[in-house]
Amino acid sequence: MFQRESSIFIALFLLVNVLFFSYAYIEIKQDEQIFQKLHSLKIDNQQLKKQVKDMAIKNQNEHIESSSIIDTVQNIKKSVVSIIATKELPTFRKNFQYYFDPYSQSFYIQPEQQETKTVQVSGGSGFIYSNNGYILTNKHVVQDLESDYTVVLFDGTEIPATVLARDEFQDVAVLKIEQEDQKFYPIAFGNSERVQPGQQVIAIGNALAEFQNTVTTGIISGLGRSIIAGDRQKHSSIDNLLQTDAAINPGNSGGPLLDLQGNVIGMNTAIAQGANGIGFAIPINDILSIAKSVEKYNKIIHPFLGIRYMTLSPKIATDLQLEYTEGAIILGDEKETGIIKDSPADIAGLQMGDIIVEINGQKITADINLQKIILESEIGISIPLTLIRNEEEIKTHVTLTSM
Incomplete structure (x- = not known):
């Protein structure tokens, strides 16, 4: 009897322990799950906080960027102008007067006296670069020699303009406006040599020759582009251009391409026909010598060295069996x-x-050719020049004259 009761007691004891430990195991598992959920919630909360913080930073940056563009436009709008070309064109009429000639016994037709009307024939943009009213624009904006040109300032003031010079080598022209008691606001020049692809830019101009001071934004898409500009009858090659996806429309030609600090880094010049977001601007560094020349001499004067040359490259050096792969070799022979x-x-x-190999302190390379350095040099100033002759380095000086 005692043994039977003892066996029952042991069985009950074991059962209670099993139930107890099973319950404890279940509790532990539940606690682990609760802890994992809490930990997961903590991680999710941290991620949410990070996402909110990142979004706030992004919005702040966009706000700063937008404010920067707004400030830039406000600061330079007084420097940007619209250029209107007008022309006296005949007004044709369909009505004619009939007269009877008693001597010939017949009628003859005499047209009414021909009238003319001043008509806007084209429009473009430009920017003031001097307190004296000098303006830079594209040559094709003011290429009609028979048209009269008027500059429209930011506040709508219209001033007759004189075309001082049209450059023969680049699509650049210089105008001048004068008006008593009128203050002009010159734009600040940037440095187009420092421009990088991906850099944000602002384009301003007289879009479609109708919407004055139109502002568009974009980035620099490429450097050193070459295009053929013009139509089938008349066209020319333009080199070393900045490419941008900032919208440039007809009428924007001659307007400034700006960095976010409001410095002009290029002159909007052309768009790719049949494509979206492909516009081109002349780097401002290629224009500075023209601007300075007109201010100083009232005409465009290009520095002149007086040689025929070829820019060296590794391939050309190999073909000519030369040791030097960079520089400009002076051409010519006994006949020429x-x-x-x-x-x-x-x-x-x-x-x-x-x-x-070097002129005016700049080495001649494939990217920095001799012509570029000469065009950026001043006339009448003696500048250093380094050359190689019979494998010997010679240093001398040359004084550029006007062409």
């Missing part, structure tokens, strides 16, 4: 000289076959 008589190069003693 590569140095113009009495030119700055001739006076400086340069010879055919010389390799100019």
Whole structure:
């Protein structure tokens, strides 16, 4: 009897322990699950906080960027102008007067006296770069020699303009406006050599020759582009252009392309026909010499060295069996000289076959060619020049004259 009761007691004891430990295990598992849920919620909460913070930073940056563009436009709007071309055109009428000639016994037709009307024939943009009212624009904006040109300021003031110069090598022209007691606000020049692809830019101009001071934004899409501009009858090549996706419409030509600080880095010039978001601007560094020349001489004067040359490259150097792969080699032979008589190069003693490797402190490379350096140099100033002659380095000076 005692053994039976003892067995029952042991069985009950074991059952209670099993139930107890099973319950404890279940509780522990539930606690673990609750802890994991709490931990997950904590992680989700941290991620949510991070997302909210990132969104706030993004919105703040966009607000700062938007404010920067607004401030820039407000600061430079007084420097941007619209250019209107007008022309006296005949007004044709369909009505004619009939007269009877008693001597010939017949009627004859005499048209009414022909009238003319001033008509706007084109429009473009430009920007003031001097307190004296000098304006830069594209040559094709003011290419009609028979048209009269009027500049419209930011506040609607209209001032007759004089075209001082049209550049023969680049699509650039300079105008001048004068009006008593009128203050002009010159734009600030930037440095187009520092422009990088992806950089944000602002374009301002007289879009479609109708919507004055139209503002568009975008980025620099490419550097050093070359295009053929014009129509089938008349066209020309323009090199070393900035490419941008900022919207440039007809009428924007001649307007400024700006960085976010309001410095002009280019002149809006052309768009790719049949494509969206492909516009081109002349780098401002390629225009500065023209602007300075007109201010100083009242006309465009290009610096002149007086040589025929070829820019070296590794391939050309190999073909000519030259050791030097960079520089500008002066061309010519016994039949045709590569140095113009009495030119700055001739006076400086340069010879055919010389390799100019540096001029005015700048080395000549594929990206920085001799012509670019010369166009950026001043006339009448003696500048250093380094050349290679018979594998010997020679340092000399040359004084550029006007072309």
